[in-house]
Amino acid sequence: MPKRSKLRFLPSFAMSAAFTAAGFVAAIAVNYLSSVANPPAWLSLIRDHPLIALGLFGLVMFALPTFNSIYERIGPDPASSDDLIGMEERIGSRFDTIEVGQLRDDERVLSRLPPYVELLLKSDMDRAGTWNLIAPFTDENVDPRQLAGEWSRAVPSAVSELSAQGCLVVAELLRAYGQPIGAIESIERALGLGVSSRPYWHFRCAQIVWQVEGEDSNRAAEYLNSALEIDPMYPLVNAALRCHQGAYADASQYLVTWNAATAWEQDAAAGVAASIAWRQGLQDEAILAIERIATSTSHAGLLLQLAQLLRYRSVRGNGDSRWKDAFRALDLALQARNSRRVWRGDSAEAVAAAAQAAIIVDDMPQVWSITRPEPEGTATKAEAGDPRVLPMAAAAAAQTGRLSQAREIADATDDGLAKLLIEAEIASSQSTVGNNNDAIAKWEEVLAASVSDEDKVQALRALALEGSTNQAAIEALKQRQSAAVEEIRLIEQVMTVRGSNADELLRQLESETQLASVRRAELLRADDKPLEAAEVLIDATERWENPRLLSMAIDSYMEAGEWERAAEAAQLVLADSGRLWAGRATVLRRLMVIQEVLKDWPKLAAVCRGLLEIDEQDDDARWSLAYAEFRNGEDRRAWETLRRLGSLRASTKHRAIFLLELARRFSDSEEMARTGLSQLQAFPDDEDIHAAVIHAISMRRDNADLPADVSREVSAAWSTFLELYPESTHFTAYTLPEDDHPLAEIETILQEQAATYERVLKMISDQLAPIGLLDRVVGKPYAAIFPYRPLGYHRIATVAQQDIDIELGHAREMRTRGCILDASALFTLALIPDVASTLIALIGRPAATAAAISDVLAADDYFSLPVAGTLGFDSKHGKIFAAGIEDDVRRRQHKQVRAMLDMVRSLRRIMHPAMIHLDSISSNGEPPWLLNLDAAKHANAALWCDDLGLRRLAHGLGVRTFGTVSLISVALERNIIDEENFSRIILALLREYVVDLPFDEQSLLSLAAGDEWEPRAAAVVLSRAAAWVKPESSVLVLRRALRNAPPVSLAAWLHSAFVGIKGAFGEADLRENLVGVIAAIMREAWAGPGHLGAAEVALNELVSDMAGEIVRAVLNDLWKYVSNRHSSEEAAMIFLYLAGQLDDTNRHYAMAVVLGTG
Structure with missing residues (x-):
């Protein structure tokens, strides 16, 4: 206005x-x-x-x-209230007309219509009129299925005013929203108005009739015949009729050259072509017919038809990959679901199809996700409540352990048949052989309530699987569902076989159904014959190519204790099934258990990584991966693997102890303490956890002080432990009485330990037993023994020429052979790091056992622990001693062990967790050095070892063995190292107290001079019996040492030489040999009283019972030598001078000799 x-x-x-x-x-x-x-x-x-x-x-x-x-009064009169209401209605009507007219061009709105409706509407000449009529179907506040039902019962009068194309739009709307009768009437109305492509729309009517009345419908045949009257050569109708008549070859020819003009004709042609191929048993051609247009079609029904064909081929296993087919079917069903969701069609049908595909790939968690609404899944509430979806959701719930939720689903549904199906699925999931009456009763109820043939077949199949049947229902279905009935009868025959001849009867049925093999295996396992059951399933797998059978064989092998065969079967099923199979995760979990039992840590780690690729939140896989990495020598990597979880929560006792062990090594003091205290809170009543917490906090690598509040909590934990577990065996308790001998109890224990140590040490030294015998005695890892030089030296080579030649021959063969490295060899290589990799490269396949790797890792941890010193018992002096440990020495030892760890990590792993050829010597785990030897024998590999005792044992068992010195000699022969480097390596080894090397006086003299003639490495070499094989060279070194050594060191040099002489020549000639050596020394011009006095000290230390006798014999020889070269007066002076540092007895004897009374 x-x-x-x-x-x-x-x-x-x-x-x-x-x-x-x-x-x-x-x-x-x-x-x-x-x-x-x-x-x-x-x-x-x-x-x-x-x-x-x-x-x-x-x-x-x-x-x-x-x-x-x-x-x-110039202008209109004021409006009344009635005028205003009328005006508002007229304006609203006008706006609605404008808006509806505008929406028909909005693609977002048009997409809310079924695809065929949208295509037909766009080609309608009277688009505006048609749109105005059907626009309510796009209203989000209107239920299109309900509106279609209303239209089908009472057709709107405006429909009579529509064009032929408009009637087709209405027809496709009604068909899409579940009103086939109304759709046919609208198509007939369009045909009466003269719609174009009339043969197709007659065919379309036949299609809709087939969906309602079945393929034998006479009414559908009438529509097809009407189409032929219009166009006798119309390919689509001719192909459909020939297919119905069984003339498949002729039917195919009609479609081969036909080029469909419209999208709906292309879709119909693909569906008919697929039906023709399928009826001929040509599954691949049927699938290919629809696959050609699957990416371009907008028809969700065609996608579901393709998904159904793929599911069938997946079950039969006739494609390249059953899992690929199943996943393709799943993907197509989800595409159809999403498409129908847009226009609010029957998306529940697509959800059911997707769930069926997920069931085929054994992915029940995905079935649950597809069929349940948020937040548990991706279905809408309408989809989740559909009777076709509910039973599968309940089955998924039962299969995944959600029985309470399955029952909730049953209680929530109003559909009687769906409720019965759910209850039956729950009962079947809990039934066992001989205890399935409830499941049978439930499926009988389902059968009684079923109306469609499909539901009845499902119930009868389930009854057959429970070993029951319903003959009346089977007879009623025999004519209409002959193939299904035959299958049900075969299932029933298999599941009801019992008795002594059951195995024979099932053998006869194995060629007809794989269920017979499964039943045979079940009966064999029930008869405690799991190994035979596994073999039955293996054979069935080869026949039916079904990896599920192989996964059942894995269970049978595991039950029989055949872990290696179970691992082989698991690897085979993973290879055959491919990465798409959802059951892959289940097999990987079984393989994880198998590899842990076999202690094959690299393979266990690989399996765990495979599980984490499937689900990175898999807690079990992550903890197992960390444990496998730890046992494989990668302790820091194990810690990092667990840290990737974010917050570290150990759900089991063993995980908590493992976490404490890693935290002790790699976390700082406060974090370690808080981690331990958190485990106490998680496991408050567990003695083992309590002890592990205290141990981890006390023995943490980071020895920094704890914050005051944390320290108080740790102290409280100690007190609580002692109060709760006073008799615990985790710690050793000592009583310190308040008397003159507070350490009496400890002294007794230490004395026993010292006696055991000396006894074993003597066995190693005198009987050439393996050094590894000391590991249990001293309570250290085997690899931690070598840095301590348990015998005062590290002996790595033999002196017997025959052994040298044999071992050198073995070393020469290593270029193309496998070899296992012992910790003794690793220690030697750690002493010569610049050539270690060169020597390892001479081995064709160097390897280490998993036990050796774990042992070296334990040695590394041992030298990382804070240690104040050593408390022991000195047997010689009969008292307790406390010895401190120098930090520099400790660091050097740790560096050597860390070098060993770095080398062993680079080697190939050999899993050899238990003895095979040798007898066990311990009930508390086999020692790594013995496992190395057993593994070498089992693998027909050589043993690289620098412990003479272990090499001697290996020779006796027929195992090829050699030491580092032999390999160094091979490197010299092959010009990999030159003479200069060879000498440098030998000198480096000598400096590290490595003995029994080829004797080289120049190297020893150079070494002694470098040590400023202190009795160190060179003196140790002289103490070895091997050094005295050629005594002239040894005496030469000894003379040079005695001439240049400081006076305080003379006795030590002589003592070392005397020990070597005693070992080389034995007790019988010991007196004469010692007299000869000392006399020869004292005849030297540089010899003085200090040398003879030092000899006396050394003799008293080594052979106290004959020391005086030897000294007197030397004095007699020395007096003769001096008196023959000097006058009597000079000889007496020189002689008494040389005897001046002897003890009183021997000096008196010397004077008596001079006086002629000795």
Whole structure:
């Protein structure tokens, strides 16, 4: 309505002003005229003619309101309330018309229509009229299925005004929303109006009739015949008729060259082509017919048809990969679901199809996700509540351990059949052989409530699997579902076989169904024959190519304790099934258990990584991976693997102890303490956890002080442990009485330990037993023994030429052979790091056992622990001693062991967790050195070992063995190292107390000179019996040492030499040999009283019982030598001078010799 001008108020203003002015003038005039005798001429008129003036004034007063009223009425009259309501309705109707007209061009709105409807609408000449009628179907507040039902029952009058194309739009709407009868009527209406491509729409009517009445419908045949009357050569109709008649070759020919003009004709042609191929048993061609257009079609029903074909081929296993087919079916079903969700079609059918595909790949968690609404899954509430979806959701719940939720689903549904199906699935999931009456009863109820043939077949198949049947129902279905009935009868025959001849009967059925093999295996396992059951399933796998059978064989092998065969079967099923199979995760979990039992840590780690690729939140896989890495020598990597979880929560006792072990090594003090205290809270009543926490905190690598509050909590944990577990065996308790001998109890224990140590040490030294015998005695890892030089030296080579030649021959063969490295060899390589890799490269396949790797890792941890010193018992002096450990020495030892660890990590792993060829020597785990030897024998590999005792044992068992010195000699032979480097390596080894090397006097003299003639490595070499094989060279080294050594070191040099002589020549000739050596030394010009005195000290230390006798024999020889070269007086002076540092007895004897009375 136009807005009125403000000037319409001017007359009212003017009238008011005129009245005011007139009144004002009249008042002035009256006042004025009353006092003036001669007024102006114009006022005299008023005075002279008052009536006329009054009339004129009244006329003006009347004219002004009249003019004002007329002016205000220029324009419409004010609207009433009824006028406003009518106007609003007219405006709303106009806006609605405009909006609906605009929406027909909005693609977002059009997409809410079924695809065929959208295509037909876009080609409709009377698009506006059709759109105005069907627009409510796009309204999000309208249920399209309900609206379609209303239209089918009472067709809107506006439909009669539609064009032929508009009627087709209505027909496709009604068909898409579940009203096939109304759809056919609308198509017939369109045909009556002269729609184009009439043969196709007759075919379309036949298609819809087939869906309602089945393929034998006479009405559908009438539609096809009507189409042929219009166009006898129409390919689609001819192909459909020939297919129905069984003339498949002719049917195919009609479609080969036909080029469909419309999208719906292309879809129909693909569906008919697939049906023709399928009826001929050509599964691949049927699938290919639809696959050609699968990416371009908008028809969700065609995608579901393709998904059904792929599911069938997946079950039969006739494609390249059953899992690929199943996953493709799953993907197609989800595409169809998403498409139908857009236009609010029957997406529940697609959800059911997707769930069926997920069931085929054994992915029950995905079935649950597909069929359940948020937040548990991806289905809408309508989809999740559909009777076709609910039973599969319940089955998934039962299979994944959600029985309570399965029952909730049953209670929540109003569909009687769906409720019964769910209850039956739950009962079947809990049934066992001989205890399945409840499941049978439930499936009988399902059968009784079923109306469709499909539901009845499902119930009968389930009954057959439970070993039951319903003959009346089977007879009723025999004509209509002959193939299904035959399958059900075969299942029943298999599941009801029992008795002594059951195995024979099932053998006869194995060629017909794989269920017979499964049943045979079940009966064999029930008869405690799991190995035979596994073999049955292996054979069935080869026949049916079904990896599920192989996975069942894995269980049988595990039950039989055949872990290696179980691992082989698991590897085979993983290879055959491919990465798409959802059951792959289940097999990987079984393989994880198998590899842990086999202690094959690299393979266990690989299996765990495979599980983490499937689900990175898999807690079991991550903990097992960390444990495998730890046992494989990668302790830091194990810690990092667990740290990737974020917060570290150990759900089991063993995990908690493992976590404490890693935290002790790699976390700082405070974090370690808090981790331990958190485990106490998680496991408050577990003695083992309590002890592990205290141990981890006490033996943590980071020895920094704890914060005050944490320290108090740790102290409280100690106190609590002692109160709760006073008799615990985790710690050794000592009583310290308040008397003169507070350490009496400890002294007894230490004395026993010292006696055991000395006994084993003597066995190693005298009987050439393996050094590894010490590991249990000293309580250290085997690899941690070598840095301590348990015998005072590290002996690695033999002195027997025959052994040298044999071992050198073995070393020469190593270029193409496998070899296992012992920790003794690793220690030697750690002493010569610059050539270690060169020597390892001479081995074709160097390897280490898993036990050796774990042992070296334990040695590394041992040298990382904070140690104050050593408490022991000195047997020689009969008292307890406490020895401190120098930090530099400790660091050097740790560095050597860390070098060993770095080398062993680079080697190939050999899993050899238990003895095979040798007898066990310990109930508390086999020692790594013995496992190395057993593994070498089992693998027909050589043993690289630098412990003479272990090499001697290996020789006796027929194991090829050699030492580092042999390999160094091979490197020299092959010019990999030169003479100079060879000498440098030998010198480096000698400096590290490595003995039994080829004797080289120049190297020893160079080494002694480098040590400033202190009795160190060179003296140790002289103490070895091997050094005295050629005594001339040894005596030469000894002479040079005695000539240059400081006086305080002379006794040590001589003692070392005497020990070597005693070992080389034995007790029988010991006196003569020692006398000869000492006499020869004392004849040297540089010899003095200190040398003879040192010899006396050394003799008293080594052979105290004959020391005096030897000294006196030396004095006799020395007196003869001196007296023959000097005068009597000079000889006496020299002789007494040389004897001046002997003890009193021997000096008196020397004087007696001079006096001739000795």
